[in-house]
Amino acid sequence: MGHHQHFFRKGVLLFLGLGGLILLSAGGKAWAQTAIFSEPLSQRLTSYDMKVRLDPDQKRVTGRMILVWRNPSNDAVGELQFHLYLNAFKNTKSTFMRESNGAHRGFDHDGLKADAWGYIDVTSLGVVNGGDLTDRMRFIAPDDGNADDRTVMAVALDTPVPPRGEISLECTFVAKLPQIFARTGYADEYFLVAQWFPKIGVYEPAGQRFAKVGQWNCHQFHQNSEFYANHGVYQVEITLPKRFIVGSCGITQSERENPDGTKTLQIRAEDIVDFAWTASPRFVVVEDRWKHVEIKAYLQPEHLSQAARHIDSAKAAFSYFEEHLGFYPYPHFAIVDPPMRGMGSAGMEYTTLITAGCFWGIPSGLRFTEMVTIHELGHAYFMGILASNEFEEPWIDEGLNTYFETRIMDHTYGKKSSFVDWMGLKIGDSESARSTYVGMRNPKIAENARAAWEFPHGGYGALSYQKTATWMHTLAGLVGQETMDEIMKTFYERWKFRHPCGTDFIAIVNEVVARRQGDRFGEGMDWYFDQVLYGSGVCDYKLADIRNEKKEPHRGLETVNGEKVLLKEAADPGAGYRSRVVLHRLGEVCLPVEVAVGFENGEVAMESWNGTARSIEFRFERPSKVAWAQVDPQGKIPLDVNLMNNSLRSEPRKSSARGLGMKVLFWLQNVMQVFSIFS
Amino acid sequence: MKHALKTYLSGFTAARALFKPVLFIYASNLILGLTVVLPLVGRLQAGFGQSMLPESLGEGFDYTALTEFLRQTPGLVAGLVSQAWWVMVLFLVLIVFFSGGILVVLKRRENLGVRDVLAGGCDFFFRFFKLFVYMGVLHLLTALVVYLPLMMILKGLAKTVESESSLFFVGLTGVLVHLVLLALLLAVSAYAKIHLVREDSRRVLGAVRRSLGFIFHRLGAVLPLMILFGLTALLAGGIYWMLSGFLTGSSTFILLLFAVQQAYLLVRIWIRVWAYASQSQLVALFTPDHEEQTAYGWV
Numbered sequence: 001m002g003h004h005q006h007f008f009r010k011g012v013l014l015f016l017g018l019g020g021l022i023l024l025s026a027g028g029k030a031w032a033q034t035a036i037f038s039e040p041l042s043q044r045l046t047s048y049d050m051k052v053r054l055d056p057d058q059k060r061v062t063g064r065m066i067l068v069w070r071n072p073s074n075d076a077v078g079e080l081q082f083h084l085y086l087n088a089f090k091n092t093k094s095t096f097m098r099e100s101n102g103a104h105r106g107f108d109h110d111g112l113k114a115d116a117w118g119y120i121d122v123t124s125l126g127v128v129n130g131g132d133l134t135d136r137m138r139f140i141a142p143d144d145g146n147a148d149d150r151t152v153m154a155v156a157l158d159t160p161v162p163p164r165g166e167i168s169l170e171c172t173f174v175a176k177l178p179q180i181f182a183r184t185g186y187a188d189e190y191f192l193v194a195q196w197f198p199k200i201g202v203y204e205p206a207g208q209r210f211a212k213v214g215q216w217n218c219h220q221f222h223q224n225s226e227f228y229a230n231h232g233v234y235q236v237e238i239t240l241p242k243r244f245i246v247g248s249c250g251i252t253q254s255e256r257e258n259p260d261g262t263k264t265l266q267i268r269a270e271d272i273v274d275f276a277w278t279a280s281p282r283f284v285v286v287e288d289r290w291k292h293v294e295i296k297a298y299l300q301p302e303h304l305s306q307a308a309r310h311i312d313s314a315k316a317a318f319s320y321f322e323e324h325l326g327f328y329p330y331p332h333f334a335i336v337d338p339p340m341r342g343m344g345s346a347g348m349e350y351t352t353l354i355t356a357g358c359f360w361g362i363p364s365g366l367r368f369t370e371m372v373t374i375h376e377l378g379h380a381y382f383m384g385i386l387a388s389n390e391f392e393e394p395w396i397d398e399g400l401n402t403y404f405e406t407r408i409m410d411h412t413y414g415k416k417s418s419f420v421d422w423m424g425l426k427i428g429d430s431e432s433a434r435s436t437y438v439g440m441r442n443p444k445i446a447e448n449a450r451a452a453w454e455f456p457h458g459g460y461g462a463l464s465y466q467k468t469a470t471w472m473h474t475l476a477g478l479v480g481q482e483t484m485d486e487i488m489k490t491f492y493e494r495w496k497f498r499h500p501c502g503t504d505f506i507a508i509v510n511e512v513v514a515r516r517q518g519d520r521f522g523e524g525m526d527w528y529f530d531q532v533l534y535g536s537g538v539c540d541y542k543l544a545d546i547r548n549e550k551k552e553p554h555r556g557l558e559t560v561n562g563e564k565v566l567l568k569e570a571a572d573p574g575a576g577y578r579s580r581v582v583l584h585r586l587g588e589v590c591l592p593v594e595v596a597v598g599f600e601n602g603e604v605a606m607e608s609w610n611g612t613a614r615s616i617e618f619r620f621e622r623p624s625k626v627a628w629a630q631v632d633p634q635g636k637i638p639l640d641v642n643l644m645n646n647s648l649r650s651e652p653r654k655s656s657a658r659g660l661g662m663k664v665l666f667w668l669q670n671v672m673q674v675f676s677i678f679s
Numbered sequence: 680m681k682h683a684l685k686t687y688l689s690g691f692t693a694a695r696a697l698f699k700p701v702l703f704i705y706a707s708n709l710i711l712g713l714t715v716v717l718p719l720v721g722r723l724q725a726g727f728g729q730s731m732l733p734e735s736l737g738e739g740f741d742y743t744a745l746t747e748f749l750r751q752t753p754g755l756v757a758g759l760v761s762q763a764w765w766v767m768v769l770f771l772v773l774i775v776f777f778s779g780g781i782l783v784v785l786k787r788r789e790n791l792g793v794r795d796v797l798a799g800g801c802d803f804f805f806r807f808f809k810l811f812v813y814m815g816v817l818h819l820l821t822a823l824v825v826y827l828p829l830m831m832i833l834k835g836l837a838k839t840v841e842s843e844s845s846l847f848f849v850g851l852t853g854v855l856v857h858l859v860l861l862a863l864l865l866a867v868s869a870y871a872k873i874h875l876v877r878e879d880s881r882r883v884l885g886a887v888r889r890s891l892g893f894i895f896h897r898l899g900a901v902l903p904l905m906i907l908f909g910l911t912a913l914l915a916g917g918i919y920w921m922l923s924g925f926l927t928g929s930s931t932f933i934l935l936l937f938a939v940q941q942a943y944l945l946v947r948i949w950i951r952v953w954a955y956a957s958q959s960q961l962v963a964l965f966t967p968d969h970e971e972q973t974a975y976g977w978v
Contacts, residue, residue: 188841282841302842340843360844416742427742435746628731643743644751647731656734657723659933665716666940668763669708672770673947677865678818679774679811 033235033268034253041271041329042497045070046200046232053262054193054240054279059115059186061175061196066128070166072230073205073214078160080169081140081218082122082153085195088221089118089178089185093148095141096182099223099453104182104344118178118185122153122198128168131158143220143453151221153198173198180344187342189244192355194276194348195227202230202389202499209389209501219391224460225452226383226390226397227274231497234275239264245285247298247334248277249353269352271329271497273387276350278336290315293328297335302360306369310335310356313370316412317377324485325381325404326492333380335373347372349379365422367413371429374412375405385496393502394452394460395533399468400488400505406430406469430473430638436466438641443467444536449502470638471532474539477636478521478528478592479513487512502533521592528591532639537588541611541631542645543595545582548625551575579626581618585611587641596633600624626650682964683903690957693785697952700784700796704777704952705945711770715762726752739927775811779803781952782876785959806875809883814868821860829853866894866905869955873962897965904961908954915950919943 052063071077088096102108126132136156141149161167175196178185184194201218204211211217217228234250242263246252250269257263269275283298286307297310314335318328334353338345346357354376358369382404383390383397390397409418409429417426437443445459448467452460476484491500491508510524521528531537557564581597595607601624609616620626630647632640640646694701726748727733733748735741749756783799784791832853833846840846870890871883880886894901919939926936 300842302844339841340837340846360842361847424740426740431743435743439746439750630731642751643747644728644730644732649729649731652724652727652729653731653734654724656736657720657727660723660733660736661716661720662933662937662940664719664759665712666937666944668715668766669712669944671763672708672711672767673944675767676771676774678815679771679778679807679868 033266036251036268036270036331037329042231043070043072044233044271045072045230047235048197048232048275049235050197051237052197052239054191054238054244056186056189056191056241056244056279059177059191061177061193062173063175063197064170064172065197067169067171067198067200068166069161069169069200071161071164071203072208073203074163075205075214076160076162077203077214078157079216080155080157080161080167081201081216082155083195083199083201083218083221083227084120084122084151084153085199085221086118086120086175086178086184087150089181090150091117091148093146094151094221095144095146095149096151096221096223098146100182104223113179116179116181118176118181119150120173120175120196120198123172123174125155125169125171125198127157128170133157133169141220142218143222146220149220152201152218171198180338180342183345183348185345187339187345189282190278190280190339190342192276192278192336192338192342192345192348194274194345194350195221196276199229199274202228204499209499209504210392217389217392222391222453224394224455226394228389228391228499229273229387231271231273231387234267234269234272236267236269236275236277237264238267238277238279240279243281244279245281245283245298246277246279247283247285247296247336247353249275249334249350251332272351273384274350276353278334278353278355280339282339286311288315290318292331293318293333294331295333295335297337299337300339303337303358306358306362309358309364309369310337310373313373313412314377317374317408320408320411321378321381321404324407325488326385326496328380329385330380333377347376349376349384351380351384354379363422365420367409367419367421367429370413371405371409371419374408375401378404378408381492386492387497387499388501389499390452392451393449394464395448395468396500396502396505398464399448400472402433402465402469403472406433406473430469433466433469434473434638436462437470443538443641447536448533467532474532474591474637474639475509475525475528477634477638479517479525483512483516486516502529506533531589535588538641539589539591539637539639540585540587540642540645541593541637541640542584542586542642543581543629543631543648544584544615545580546626546629546648546650547580547582548650549578551578551621576621576623577625579620579622581607581620581626581629582615583609583618583631584615585613586645589639591637591639593632593637594634596630597626598628598630600627680899680903682897682900682961683907686900686957686960686964687904687907689960690953690955693788693956693960694949694953696791697781697784697796697956698949699793700777700781700791701945701949701952703793703796704774705941705948707773708770708944708948709941711766711773715759715766718762719759722752722755722758726755771811772808775807776800776804778872778955779807779876781955782872782959785956786876803872803876806881806883807872810868810871810875810886813883813887814864814871817864818861821864822857825853825857825860862905863894866901867891869958870894870901870962873955873959877959877962877966893962893965897961900961900965904957908950908957911950911953912947915943915946 047068049066050063052061054061088094092102122137124134125137126134133155137153139150140152140154141147142152177191177193180187184192184196201216203214204217205214206212219225236250238246239262242257242261246265248267249272250267252265252267254266255263278298282301284301284304286297286299288295288311295311295314297307299307314333321328330352332352336353336355337358338355343357346355348355356369356373356376378401379397382401388396406429416428419429419432420427440459440462445457446455446463448463487509490512491505494508495504506526506529513521513525554567556567558567583595590612593609593611595609595618597605597607597618597620599622605620607618628647628649632646732744735744777796777800779802780796780800783802784795829850833850836846836849867887867890870893871886874886874889922939923936926932926939
């Protein structure tokens with residue numbers, strides 16, 4: 001904590017003390033930029049300096065951008081690649097629209113209106129103080145070869161960027177925003193300006209993640225994919241009509257009004273992977289603070305009564321993350337509440353800016369707003385700070401984040417009622433997540449560790465988000481919560497502001513588990529990830545049988561003095577029972593399991609099984625019968641897809657069915673009576 | 680208001696004498712429920728098997744236990760809904776039948792046994808069933824008249840209004856309008872039945888017309904009486920809610936809870952018969968024959 005305070009104090013001091021001035025010409029006036037952090041938190045391989053203007057009538061952002069890109073490798077890089085995400089919404093030929101059939105998260109694209117489509121045109125591109133590259137721009141489709149996709153642009157350079165060198169590019173662009181669809185666009189006068197500028201891809205040097213040789217990692221925009229980028233610095237000057245209220249990923253350092261009825265904001269953000277902003281004349285801004293973080297909620301006026309739901313859940317998340325994962329370094333955080341017609345942009349994350357989502361009058365026991373706020377805030381860590389490749393390994397950011405979301409929700413609002421607690425209906429967030437996974441029509445449809453666009457027949461969401469969260473909870477159940485917390489903290493500390501991949505995470509799991517638990521789980525935990533992450537099998541243990549037999553005297557012959565004689569009654573073993581408890585492994589996944597066995601006299605025996613064989617039998621000789629037995633009595637393995645078969649009583653208890661039947665009877669009689677008013 | 684209160688109280692006295700028929704109707708409600716629930720309990724027991732997971736379901740709501748059970752018992756809910764639907768239709772027809780019998784014995788104010796109710800029900804069943812069909816069509820038309828425009832208005836508004844609260848209040852207004860029309864139709868149906876029985880008429884549509892006329896001419900009495908019975912039903916529901924609150928979640932009081940639930944259902948049927956009695960007397964009050972004046976002490 002002391003380290004954090006010192007770190008923060010230095011940052012604020014510099015922020016206030018005019019450290020690191022950078023002067024840029026801004027419409028003839030100088031902009032004194034103040035650094036946010038005294039020391040860079042990341043490598044800052046990219047630096048964007050943009051001057052843009054929003055035309056709210058035309059739904060366009062026009063801009064000029066100077067990009068400085070630093071080559072992180074020992075290669076001479078002769079080509080640059082850029083994401084042009086908005087071109088996904090240009091027409092139905094794009095890979096995004098082909099994959100999605102024009103629908104995303106339940107929102108359909110209004111394809112009938114020309115104004116509903118979006119695109120980005122790079123109108124000029126050149127090297128600063130160098131040659132023009134405009135005619136070198138060409139579109140490529142590295143993922144599916146779709147020649148009509150315009151979401152990735154490659155540019156060959158006259159002079160390669162030398163190893164560890166840098167290049168400054170200047171470009172102008174026009175970004176036409178689509179009607180709100182898939183995270184970005186406009187709805188009336190609400191704008192969520194996201195994935196909106198030409199964004200350079202990630203050049204991965206040999207050895208970074210899976211790269212054998214230095215190469216660009218710049219995927220097309222897919223229906224299910226999100227993003228991957230280097231941490232960088234953004235200096236953005238936004239001009240727009242005065243009536244608009246603006247929120248962004250950065251800190252507004254100055255604001256001036258222009259004679260033409262517009263205003264210009266100068267915004268700076270550091271060490272983030274993307275820059276998004278929002279504008280609306282209707283926003284009501286509610287400000288609060290959590291420790292060093294200034295929280296601003298940009299709410300619709302009709303949702304003002306729900307400001308506390310957004311802010312309190314954000315504070316709960318910040319506290320939990322700080323305690324269980326790591327420090328949130330940024331001094332700012334923005335929560336955007338989309339309007340009714342902009343809900344297609346709800347639930348999205350841009351490290352220091354998130355979109356949440358709520359409706360007027362939604363009861364406090366329905367915690368959708370809290371869940372979304374906590375989830376999106378979690379992305380500040382999972383893909384924001386721990387900048388994994390969301391295209392190729394969606395399970396890292398979405399899955400690990402969902403794991404934390406469920407933990408925070410259950411911790412904050414109660415394990416069995418954190419998601420819904422309304423009119424007697426109680427649903428916990430982690431049990432809801434598990435139910436989504438185990439309730440899949442085919443939970444074996446794919447392995448977890450696939451690229452986002454490699455789930456052509458479904459399963460992307462449930463496997464990337466909920467299955468991952470469920471096997472993370474199971475991992476915590478196996479290794480213990482303290483070990484799990486150490487794993488996550490180590491992962492954060494070692495990989496913050498870098499690009500971790502799945503094998504990096506597994507290496508840390510192996511390291512921490514070995515350090516804390518020795519060889520209890522064998523040599524590392526690869527066996528676990530081979531099954532739950534790289535395999536598609538399910539986990540299902542069944543308590544198959546309980547048998548109790550009263551001890552009987554042994555019968556038959558025995559040899560006495562060389563003669564075979566009948567066993568005498570003296571061989572009576574005494575009173576009591578011989579009992580057997582049989583377990584089956586029905587699924588493909590093998591996990592060590594615990595078994596609780598209860599006897600009629602109240603005694604409980606705990607047994608353990610490595611879970612690898614197809615079946616096992618536990619035998620007991622006790623004074624009383626086995627009354628019940630249960631696999632995984634403490635619920636450490638939520639990955640088990642069938643909890644109904646996890647337990648067994650030697651005698652069925654009929655009262656449960658009768659109790660439920662009684663409830664159904666009452667409600668049925670009620671419905672009959674209500675229905676009969678129409679007689 | 681005075682007439683409403685007077686018939687509300689005198690209806691209570693009249694309905695008290697109809698306890699046996701009320702019990703009979705309640706028993707049919709219970710038996711029909713049991714025809715669905717008893718096989719369901721068997722299926723639940725088979726589905727639960729000897730698993731310990733569903734044990735919590737008998738006592739309270741448990742999302743994981745419920746979803747696990749439903750996943751492992753496919754078709755259970757669909758089967759239940761299908762059976763429940765037919766049982767509801769059957770009970771509806773039974774109530775059409777019983778309401779004729781109840782109104783007949785209320786008119787006679789003697790021979791108040793179950794047999795008399797059944798005989799009355801037989802006499803008036805086809806007339807009442809015809810009325811039920813007419814009123815059903817009117818209910819459907821009313822719903823269409825209210826909700827089709829409402830949907831179009833909401834669809835249009837969704838493109839223009841800035842807050843979903845506007846949609847909510849417009850939607851709520853539509854629902855309230857429908858509730859008022861629903862209450863009117865239910866009153867028309869009740870008074871039409873009373874007119875049919877009083878006049879021993881076979882002209883169902885004529886009875887509907889007279890019922891409408893009666894309601895609008897005597898709105899000062901009809902409406903307060905309707906409100907009084909609404910409040911009575913609310914009071915009964917409140918008492919049940921309080922009692923069940925004490926007993927829910929405890930396996931010790933499960934039988935007591937069952938008794939309270941069934942008592943509540945019985946009381947609701949009885950309140951309905953009470954309403955018929957009061958409504959009959961309200962009609963008699965404004966269009967009495969000599970016999971009724973004597974019987975109710977209005978002469």
